[in-house]
Structures are given as structure tokens and as C-alpha cells.
Amino acid sequence: MIRRFFRHLIESFKSLKRNGWMTIAAxxxxxxxxxxxxxFASVIANTIKLSxxxxxxxxxxxxxxxxxxxxxxxxxxxxxxxxxxxxxKVYNALTAMKNVDKVEFSSKEEQYExxxxxxxxxxxxxxxxxxxxxxxxx
Numbered sequence: 351m352i353r354r355f356f357r358h359l360i361e362s363f364k365s366l367k368r369n370g371w372m373t374i375a376a377x378x379x380x381x382x383x384x385x386x387x388x389x390f391a392s393v394i395a396n397t398i399k400l401s402x403x404x405x406x407x408x409x410x411x412x413x414x415x416x417x418x419x420x421x422x423x424x425x426x427x428x429x430x431x432x433x434x435x436x437x438x439k440v441y442n443a444l445t446a447m448k449n450v451d452k453v454e455f456s457s458k459e460e461q462y463e464x465x466x467x468x469x470x471x472x473x474x475x476x477x478x479x480x481x482x483x484x485x486x487x488x
């Protein structure tokens with residue numbers, strides 16, 4: 351039995367040597383096919399991960415008009431303080447949506463601080479230049 355195995359092994363190597371170009375063609379076609387399958391599997395896996403990451407990290411920024419007083423419990427109306435009918439109306443509408451996980455309010459001052467944090471000294475320089483140019487115009 352072992353002799354037959356070695357005989358078949360030797361015959362297969364002889365056949366590979368005799369038909370060298372066919373061997374190279376067969377091996378290269380299998381390598382190319384496996385390479386293409388690996389590339390497409392990698393692209394599909396990365397696309398799925400990317401779409402999951404995008405789906406889980408959607409952030410929507412909403413800007414409100416200055417005259418909206420949604421965050422105040424009491425507002426001044428006709429010279430007297432009255433309860434605000436629209437208190438947290440926008441907040442409640444946003445949290446009522448089924449796909450909304452978190453609603454966060456930030457004032458214009460907080461947003462300005464975030465802008466300075468992300469842009470750094472460049473933003474302070476630009477605002478300084480803007481103020482200086484406005485002073486020169488006046």
C-alpha cells in the first residue's frame with residue numbers, strides 16, 4: 351500500500367514535469383480565483399462594518415431661532431411672567447421618535463467653546479482679525 355502511494359506520488363510529479371505549462375495555468379487560475387474571492391469577501395465585510403458604524407453613529411444638529419423659548423419654564427408675556435405652554439415641546443417631540451437614543455441641549459456659548467476647543471488658537475486668531483478689520487472699516 352505504501353509502495354502504491356509513493357508510485358502515485360512519483361508519477362504525479364513526472365506528469366507535472368511533462369505538462370509544465372498546463373500545471374502553471376491550473377495553479378495560477380486557482381490562485382487568481384481564490385485571490386478574487388478573498389478580495390470580494392474583504393470588501394463585503396468592510397462595507398457591512400462601515401454601514402453598521404454609520405447607522406449607529408448618526409448625529410443630527412438642530413438649530414433653533416433666537417425667539418424660541420423652549421427651555422424656559424416661565425416666560426415674560428405682556429410684561430408679566432406666565433407659564434410657558436411650549437416648555438420642552440421640541441425636546442419631547444425629539445425624544446418621542448423611536449430611533450432617537452439621546453437628545454442633548456447646548457447653548458450658543460457652549461457651542462462657541464466647543465468650536466474654540468476643536469479649532470484651537472486658529473479660531474481665536476481669526477475672530478481677532480475679524481474684529482480688527484471691522485474696527486478699521488468703521
